[in-house]
Amino acid sequence: MATRWGICGAGCISHDFCVALKTLSPKDHQLVAVAARSLESAKKFAKTHEIPTAYGSYEELVKDPNIDVVYIGVVQSHHLQVGLLFLNAGKNVLCEKPFAMNLREVRQLISAARENNVFLMEAVWSRCFPAYAEVRRLLSEKTIGDVRMVKVYFGLPLLDRERTTQKGGGSLMDIGVYCVQFALMAFNGERPQSIHTTAALLPSGVDESIVVVLKFSGNRMAICACTIDCNLPNDATICGTKGIIRVPHPMHAPTIVEVNGEKTEFPLPEPGLPLNFHNSTGLRYEAEEVRRCLLEGLKESVKMSLADSEMLIEVMDEARRQAGVVYDQDSQ
């Protein structure tokens, strides 16, 4: 039986998610409905992706009984409100990252999922890539010995889409989330002992560039650096006592893993329509993970557990606090 998807939000990332879903078997994944704030854009989106039903409000999607799981692709400042809408209606949810604006909001989403006994996952799609599975395998087999230092970079010139504090903008929330989640994965979900942040803010109050240095037990460290000002190499490197694992550009959606310079490739399928984001047919892997979890009756994924999401936002909250980036939602 196919997993029946409802799409919430008709923007760029929802587009790519649907294109990625089409690279999987229609026996496994069906696009059933899309909801947007305007019926017109929902209809246009539905036509592009051959989705049978289009709704001009999220509330209509909530009431659709033919949906197994909702993909939330709206802007992050609306994740809490929209997420609660679906979770409290008993719908399973895959919600785009960042999960919400701060720890308080993330905990509200998690509580709602638990109270309603539904599946919830933050759409950190990177975690579901075969390349990341390979990295985790290499780490668990101690191929590079013990992990000592991790460095992750993500920089893109995105100043034209600068968002305000109201909308949850800034380099850390927009793309730095990929660096932090990688570092936390490399240290196997361990809580950092300390967090040191250096940030450069824009006039809007959000961070243009930010460097977050995490210190873990046993003198181990991670460096996460991101900017919306220019391109960085956008790779991730795990340095161990016996060697180095490198995930080259784009480390957040990778097709290559290098172990001491030796490459293994994990190619992506070709998309059926043009994409907005690099390598985003790789969104298919998180769709597959959601389907697997639903079939097994799981309420969260081990690849990006709800505890993982909590720690991720905790680290970002502390980094933002040190950087002096305050969102309107922080005072609520």
Added chain:
Amino acid sequence: MATRWGICGAGCISHDFCVALKTLSPKDHQLVAVAARSLESAKKFAKTHEIPTAYGSYEELVKDPNIDVVYIGVVQSHHLQVGLLFLNAGKNVLCEKPFAMNLREVRQLISAARENNVFLMEAVWSRCFPAYAEVRRLLSEKTIGDVRMVKVYFGLPLLDRERTTQKGGGSLMDIGVYCVQFALMAFNGERPQSIHTTAALLPSGVDESIVVVLKFSGNRMAICACTIDCNLPNDATICGTKGIIRVPHPMHAPTIVEVNGEKTEFPLPEPGLPLNFHNSTGLRYEAEEVRRCLLEGLKESVKMSLADSEMLIEVMDEARRQAGVVYDQDSQ
């Protein structure tokens, strides 16, 4: 007329310096004398490198009238004392890095050089490599636009040669100095606005690993990370508004510069004897720079000026202060 070199210290780095000198024309560079704390090791060193005179004390080298410039290759905790000995005797000096243990000591060396009107240079050999000249040329011609973020890594498993606080040990002073000098060069000698340090200390009180994040004017940043615990990629990357310059491993003694992935090579000559350090025939470039300065009557080099050395140690002092690494010399 050849530049007549006196070698102070018969250790590993002095060995490599003499091997590198031999890759240059004997018409330009002559090894005249070597001094060590024991006459036996000075004689052995002199025999290996075909140096006419061997002294069993530094004081004898001070009195040798046939020396144009002294290369100081002793351990960093002795740089001040030994440096003052030569400078106050009116000898020109090229002194290994780190220049001395802290800013106070570095200023004493600089004052002595100025009072005696002699040449003085910190042996940051990296700065004299053709590859660094190419980097500076690319930066001045704005080939990659404006510099926005710089990252420099240096990690080697050197725990077996862990030095105490008394001897000036630790990853920052031993190898991190290469990262900091690169960052300062990339920002053209500008003083950082802020310094944020994360460090992991060893039981001896020195830093095993350290990450120093420098923030410069205009929201620009540099990340310097080093460790004596394991290998890192040991490369330097300068990210600008129009592209990326990369100096691959070993960034402190490089033979390659990459501009947006396109490589230019600067090969080194073959050494006549086995070397202790990677690519260290490249020490020839600092010898050539010293000769050029002496011939032109200069008292310092623009490639590593005394102001550059002061700022370098100032940054390292502040990073050490934040890290809690205190040398015995700091309280004097």
